[in-house]
Amino acid sequence: MAVKVLLSALMAFVIYFFTISMHGANIITWIYGAFLLYLFISMIFTGNINKYRRIFQFVFAVLFTISFIGNLYDERGSMAITQNALFESEIPFCHLVIPVSIIPYALTKTIIFPARITGHYAAIVSMLVIWLTAALTIGRGWCSWACFYGGLEDGFSGIAKKQKIKLLPKSKEIRYFHFAFFSFLILMGVAFLSSIFCEWFCPFKLITEFTPIVDIPSLIATFIFMSVFLIFIVILPILTKKRTQCSMLCPFGAMQSLLDPVSIYRVAIDTDKCTSCMQCASVCPFNAIDIDTITQKKGRPEITCAKCGACIDVCPQKAIKIEFSFSKALAKKCGPNILNPDSKLQKFFIDLLNPKYVFMFSAFTFGVVISSMLSTDGMRRLISGLLSALQLGGN
């Protein structure tokens, strides 16, 4: 109890600093701050990670979209990519394009995405710093806790009560396809020195910025963007209750999966407690637990695990938990009695360093830092839009 209160107090400070203090104390930042604190307290006191994480990510995704589109209208007067923005390299740098940019840069010293290097929240350097921090800390947890696109799929996947299409028997094939699509994008980026994901396959063009339709190829591209958005962000998540774009197409997700071993947290399955009920495999939105994972007693999800907490919440045996990647090495070095407290104070500190709490705290902090500016801006735009609409309606 004391640990939960302390962590809630610490989170209140984090939220105050990053949301209210940094973006100006006003009614909007206070409301958003209170909302974040409510989610964190609910999460830590109920132990229900996924439920409150999903609410956070969905709200963040919606407010991000409003903020991003609003900013585009402020800067360019339209959502369409202008020639000027292209020539001046002023396209906001999206994290999805990081993997397809790195190898061409390493080989040719060419940045294939026309974005600002510094001096903007969506500049290349700021996104790279955020990515590296995420890779070292929460790893692929980025996709569940900080990605402003993933929340849309999380929202749509929560609409239906039951899965209409069961993807569990095909989980392995889905993972293969995801990494194949990732390899395809990397190889094409290297061969054509351009991000073909942005040119032809990005579903988020529809809610961020798009190429104006001026010829047949741009018409085809827009048709593909719309189809991919509808199929992978709306229809399939509703039917399968999975994050299908994240687990089949997203190049950033694939890269984070490959880099996840460097992160300090991982999800572990206690094979002694596990009764192979497959509930975890069924609810995993990233197809990271399949039948083989359980029957072969692998002891942990596959590398596409995004630490969303869905399996932890649903497991009836409480056999799934978050642990530090160095836990086993530490226990081996320090002996099995390292976590046996002698006093109340020692117990308090051991509870405080419980990987589940530390992970929740660090992942949520990441979400707070990433979301604060965009979400509060989105709220401001949403409220002023609603007020204007009401005024117009009144007149």
Place this chain on the structure above:
Amino acid sequence: MSLWSGAIQSLLLGFSTGTYCAMYCAPVLIPLVTGTDNISLKKTGILTSLFLSGRMITYIILGIICAGAGLLVSSFFDPVFARRLSVIAYIFCGAILLNNSFQKMKKKNEAQCRGLKKISVFTSNDYSTAVLSGLAVGLHICPPYWATLFLCSQSGSALYAVIYFICFFAGTLPFFIPVFALPFAVKKLPALKKIAQITQLLIAVYFIIFAGIIPLFFYK
């Protein structure tokens, strides 16, 4: 320009821009080698050699054409023509890779029908795919390739053209050494084979539609 200085110039041109050659070839060669059955160092060597031989044959043919045409080549061989050539090469290469991917998928069924198997051996096995896709990739004309073609047309001699392009080709070879790491990677991670086969299918479709048909019909 003497034969030797032209040859050295071609070798250095190839060596200085071999990264780009490898970058053009990577989408074809890497999935083909990684996705092949019973991968080994020997098989990787054979597939890579066949692919590179195909590429060299195209180089030499173009070199001889340019040498034969002499400086007249400039009247028809412009960047627009080169781009069209490249687009057609993508469609051809995409079709070869697509066929190879489909044949790999159908392999089990095909094994039951020997007659069909015999017919499709040439068009679908990895060795012939390596040669044919190599021939197609050799049609992607990059700036150093232009420079070597110019040397050939300036020399006016087919022999010179052959030597220039062998030297140019030799200059690019060191950049393909990393391909020999693939068998080790596949042995450590067998899933890579399946992933590579799907990647090849995606690349084939992209070559045909997005790098081939769309530019051919809709870009000026």
